[in-house]
Amino acid sequence: MFQSNSLEQSLKYFFGYDSFRPGQAKIIQEALQNRDLLVIMPTGGGKSLCFQLPALLKPGLTVVVSPLIALMQDQVDTLLDNGIGATFLNSSLKSEEVRSREQAIIKGKIKLLYVAPERLLNDKFTPFLDFLAEKIGVSFFAIDEAHCVSEWGHDFRPEYRQLKQLRQRYPQVPMLALTATATKRVREDIIHQLALKQPGIHITSFNRPNLDYDVQFKERRSYNKLLSYIRQQKGSGIVYCLSRRSVDDIAFRLQNDGIKALPYHAGMADEARALNQNRFIRDDVQVMVATIAFGMGINKPDVRFVIHYDLPRNLEGYYQESGRAGRDGEPAECTLFFSLSDLKKIEYLIDQKSTPQEQKIARQQLRQVVDYAEGTECRRTIVLRYFGERFAGNCGKCDNCRDPKPLEDWTIEAQKFLSCVARCRERFGMTHIIDVLRGSKKRKIEQNGHHLLSTYGIGQDRSVAEWKMLGRSLIHQGLLDETSDGFSVLKLNKGSWEVLRKQRTVEIAITQASASKVLGEYNPRAAEIELLFERLRQLRKQLADSNQIAPYVIFADSSLRLMAQLKPKTLEEFAKISGVTDYKLSQYGERFLSEIRAFSQEQSLPNPLPTQSNMITLQLYQQGLNVQDIAEMRGLKESTVYSHLSELIEMQQPVDINQFVLPVKKDLIIQAIKKIGDQSLTPIKEYLGDNYSYNEIRLVRAWYRRENK
Missing domain, CATH: 3.40.50.300 (P-loop containing nucleotide triphosphate hydrolases)
Incomplete structure (x- = not known):
């Protein structure tokens, strides 16, 4: 059996992590002292570890009360994939499976048992729990989603109220109540309803820095x-x-x-x-x-x-x-x-x-x-x-x-905008008002005689986006109303007239986007890490599918990213990755090392990564820009952008060819390539005719080459 001199060693052995998250170590130490505890720890803070690690370090069985079948299944899968004895009993199981799991518990193969509150207090289950308490020993009860016990909580469940019976029936067994959010009133109610005895109360920060x-x-x-x-x-x-x-x-x-x-x-x-x-x-x-x-x-x-x-x-x-x-x-x-x-x-x-x-x-x-x-x-x-x-x-x-939004004084622009709303007799929406201000030639403006208004064309110095920004800000500040009867007509209010009469000023937060922010910076090393990370994610998915478990049960994203950054070459190096336990090392180590080696060998070939110019095009494409926008932003010909996209497709970068070529056209181009060959575009174009562009053929050829390497 595993022996440890420190909690950190136990953490690494059972879960593969090198350090605790804030608050976890102190909670676990108190749990090992057999204290009642109330833990308020936001989602993502690591609540589960606060009862799972003590369960493995204390003698006997830990009973975890959980209200949801999906949550039980998920946590048990994760524990089993770490080589830890865990199981659940709920209504999703057939009677034969229940008996099999009960036998495993009796034989001491299970350290954590997950049950719903309804089953835990059921007349048929209580004798079995009494038997376990006497023969194996119950180390403690962990009450997950403990806010469900309080009618002041956001998800009150009456069956949780009955959990007080656990204290009456097993007075010496400590209880650990955990939840993500609880007001002071709910915290007091949890302590009272579960009859916790002078519990240690741990409330970690609600801040999620990531x-x-x-x-x-x-x-x-x-x-x-x-x-x-x-x-x-x-x-x-x-x-x-x-x-x-x-x-x-x-x-x-x-x-x-x-x-x-x-x-x-x-x-x-x-x-x-x-x-x-x-x-x-x-x-x-x-x-x-x-x-x-x-x-x-x-x-x-x-x-x-x-x-x-x-x-x-x-x-x-x-x-x-x-x-x-x-x-x-x-x-x-x-x-x-x-x-x-x-x-x-x-x-x-x-x-x-x-x-x-x-x-x-x-x-x-x-x-x-x-x-x-x-x-x-x-x-x-x-x-x-x-x-x-x-x-x-x-x-x-x-x-x-x-990107702090500077406040600017837009009082004059606001007066122009509100004046235009007034002169249009408060009968139109924001788009029409902006069209009038900018001197639009739309037929609707002339039909209403709004080209004759004094506000017509006085806002040409501001863009449509800037006028929209002002209009939204006026509404949000309560200086302009908008009807909600399906027509979104702008209406003046008391605040509007105060602005028009120069009785108050208008400041708005200005949003500015810079081209450098859109383009970002290209980093070859970061690009290589990202490529390997995606390869490892694909391998993880294949292994998960074959084992019928969720991918994150095998390794967390953080572990995969460390593998991509460090590129371990041996099992000893792989074992040092955070999240790799001895059990996972034996289960998956060689498969992941093999994938990393294969990737490293591919990178040693000539031109393994896209060029910087190609990667900038890829970044803009992933931001939703079309070819025309990318070409205009970068000062390139559209044909050059299509060349970039073709090269990216051939290098297995995430470019969806179906966004550029209809599937039926793609199939016919592939047939032509198979017949004529892929060395030159011109013969393929002459064979297909004028309904097919060189850009379409270039993209499909790249896809065809990628699939037939």
């Missing part, structure tokens, strides 16, 4: 922005929408645009939801488009981005949902799309609430979300302030800190 927060204004073409964003991402992501209809629509459109995406909402059959959830966890699809019904109990640690396509209803919900990104501690992005139309939808839902008090609370919560979205200070400061935690600001990991 998360990057960003807010983007949502416009009419926001789907294109969403698509462009997802195409830039390489890992898994969740897109949250307000309604089931929106979920189905966005998932369908993403699928049509070549993104592997699935829907998830309460209107779907249980079987369909479970299937989609499993495909997402196994990395069969990249994106889950969901309502807030998705997420509870999802233990997928390598979600790299969470997008709120619609406005969340409150900041606590946003924190929990966005917090499903980056649970492995690796960098992840949380993006909120903000629009006034979403605000109106939620206000309508609030109006349907039954009591004025409920409506008042909901409006206050919504206002807090809007304050977050419109705020120009550090977004992390705003979120942590909500939970009563102070933060110094300037986190460097949100859009406001990375």
Whole structure:
């Protein structure tokens, strides 16, 4: 049996990690002293380790109470893949499987047993638990998702109230209660309901330093922005929408645009939801488009981005949902799309609430979300302030800190804008007002006689984007109203007239994008690491599929990235990678070393990596720019950009040929290549005729060569 002189050695042996996350070591030390504990640790903080490691170091069986079958399954799979004896008993198992697992527990092969609260207190299960307590010994009870015990919590479950019986039945067995979020009132209720005896209370920071927060204004073409964003991402992501209809629509459109995406909402059959959830966890699809019904109990640690396509209803919900990104501690992005139309939808839902008090609370919560979205200070400061935690600001990991928006006095421009709204008799929307200000020749303007107004053409010195920025800011600052009856007509209010009468000034935060920020910097070493990282991710997926487990159960992204950076050559070097246990070394070491060696040999061949110019084109393509935009931004011919894309395709870079060539055309070009050969484009072009361009043929030839190497 493993003997250790320190907690750090135990951590490395069982889980492969070199150091604890903040707060973990102290909690584990107290758990080993048989104390009752209450642990409040945000998602991604490492709550599970706080009871899993003590369970392995103490004699006897640890019983883990968990409310969700999916969460039990996931944690048990991860423990088993580390060579640790763990199992669960729940309603998903047949009676033969239950008996088999009970025998394994009795024989001492199991250290952690996961059960639902309903089963734990069932009359049929209680005698078995009594037997285990007497023959093997129960080291402690770990109550996961402990907020469920309190009616003041956000997910109260009556069956959790009965867990107090554990203290009455097994008074000497310590209890460890864990949850991600709990107010002071909920914490006190958990202690009372579980009858915890002078518990050690551990509350770690709500700050998630690895998360990057960003807010983007949502416009009419926001789907294109969403698509462009997802195409830039390489890992898994969740897109949250307000309604089931929106979920189905966005998932369908993403699928049509070549993104592997699935829907998830309460209107779907249980079987369909479970299937989609499993495909997402196994990395069969990249994106889950969901309502807030998705997420509870999802233990997928390598979600790299969470997008709120619609406005969340409150900041606590946003924190929990966005917090499903980056649970492995690796960098992840949380993006909120903000629009006034979403605000109106939620206000309508609030109006349907039954009591004025409920409506008042909901409006206050919504206002807090809007304050977050419109705020120009550090977004992390705003979120942590909500939970009563102070933060110094300037986190460097949100859009406001990375790219501070300077405040400028736009009073004169605001007077022009509001005056135009007045002269158009408050009967038109923002687009029409901007057209008038910029002197547009549109027929609608002449038909309404607005080309004769004094405000016609007085705003030509500002771009359409700048006028939109001002219009949105006026609305957000309450200096202009917009109807929500489906027509979005601009209306003046008291604040508008104060601006027009020079009784108040208008300052707006200016958003400026720089070309250098779009292009970024090309780093050959970083590009090579990224290529190897993707190769290792593909190998991990193959191994996971063959073992019918989630890829992250084998190795976390952080471990793969270290492998790509360090390129271990021997099993001894591989064993030093964080996340590699002795068990995983024997299971997977040779396969991953072989892949790293093969990649290194390929890099020794001439021109193994794309050129710097090609990589810049790839970066712009991944940001959603089309060929014409890339050529214009870089000062290149479009044919040159197509050449870059062809070379990238041949070198197995992530360029989707179906975005440039229709599948039916692609098939006919391949037939021509097979007949004529791929040495020269001209004979192929002459064979196919004028309906096929040289660029299309060049791209397909590159794809054909790649597939037939």
